Amino acid sequence: MNLRFVLDPELTPELREQIVALWVDVTNAGGAVGFVAPVAAAEVRPLAEETFAGVADGPDRLLAGYEGDRLVGILVIADNRFHLTTHWRVLKRVMVHPKTQGRGYGAALMREAERIGRELGLAALHVTVRGGLGLESFYGRLGYREVGRLPRALRVAAGDDRDEVLMWLDLAPA
Numbered sequence: 001m002n003l004r005f006v007l008d009p010e011l012t013p014e015l016r017e018q019i020v021a022l023w024v025d026v027t028n029a030g031g032a033v034g035f036v037a038p039v040a041a042a043e044v045r046p047l048a049e050e051t052f053a054g055v056a057d058g059p060d061r062l063l064a065g066y067e068g069d070r071l072v073g074i075l076v077i078a079d080n081r082f083h084l085t086t087h088w089r090v091l092k093r094v095m096v097h098p099k100t101q102g103r104g105y106g107a108a109l110m111r112e113a114e115r116i117g118r119e120l121g122l123a124a125l126h127v128t129v130r131g132g133l134g135l136e137s138f139y140g141r142l143g144y145r146e147v148g149r150l151p152r153a154l155r156v157a158a159g160d161d162r163d164e165v166l167m168w169l170d171l172a173p174a
Contacts, residue, residue, distance in 0.1 A: 003073075003105055004066045005112045011056050015064075018071045020048050022095055029098035032130035036156045051076060051093060063116065065096070065109050072097045073109045077116065088124040089117065110142050117171050124170050130154055131163030139167045 009015060023044045027035045034047060054060035055076065065073035073096040077089050091113055096106045117125050127144065129135040131154075136146060144167040152161035 002067055003108050005109075006064045006066065007116060008055070008061055009064050011052050011062070015071070016048070016052060019052075019074060020044050022071060022074065022097055023048060023093070025098055026095045030133075031095060031098070032133055032135065033093055033095050054078065061116075063109065063113055065105060065112075067100065067105075072100045073105050075109055075113055077113060088122055088126060089120075091125055091127040094127065106138065107142060110139075114142075114169065114171065117169075123172050124168055126169075127167045129165045129167060130156070131165050136165055136167065142169070144169045 020041050023033060023035075024039055024041050026033050027039045027044070028037045030037060035044065051060075055062045059079035059081070061077040063075050063077060064071060075094040076092040078092045079089060080086070091110075094106070094109065096109060114125065125144075127139060129139065131149070140146075146165055147168040148166035150164040150166075153164040154162040156162055
């Protein structure tokens with residue numbers, strides 16, 4: 001696997017556009033990253049800009065994965081912005097480009113986030129997933145366990161409500 005990770009890369013205009021393009025490609029391939037296909041860059045950009053602000057101004061962190069010089073995956077290690085939850089973080093916008101699916105990049109990206117979480121001294125990582133896509137088994141293979149489910153919390157279309165599944169990875173030493 002030829003995947004290189006960069007934590008907190010400089011959010012240049014070029015990188016911002018690459019992330020928006022990745023977000024569009026992932027969504028349009030069926031990925032559950034905040035939108036429902038079909039989506040265009042103009043629809044993604046406002047949420048992307050909010051995400052960039054949380055990274056650029058802190059306290060969120062961006063983890064980018066590159067195949068050579070090509071951006072192929074990202075995730076955001078998001079601060080909870082609440083003093084009683086500073087010991088864990090939420091992983092948001094976990095994306096791997098559809099053309100690189102099946103190469104283990106998603107698992108590698110998540111393992112790198114786990115490594116960073118441990119390095120930061122965090123007690124746990126949390127991720128939410130859209131039910132009905134089988135994502136629980138992917139995260140389960142990485143050690144995450146389901147700790148809750150909000151039934152029909154995500155309305156992806158009229159008459160198509162999905163559960164929001166809460167997944168948790170304990171980073172505390174056994």
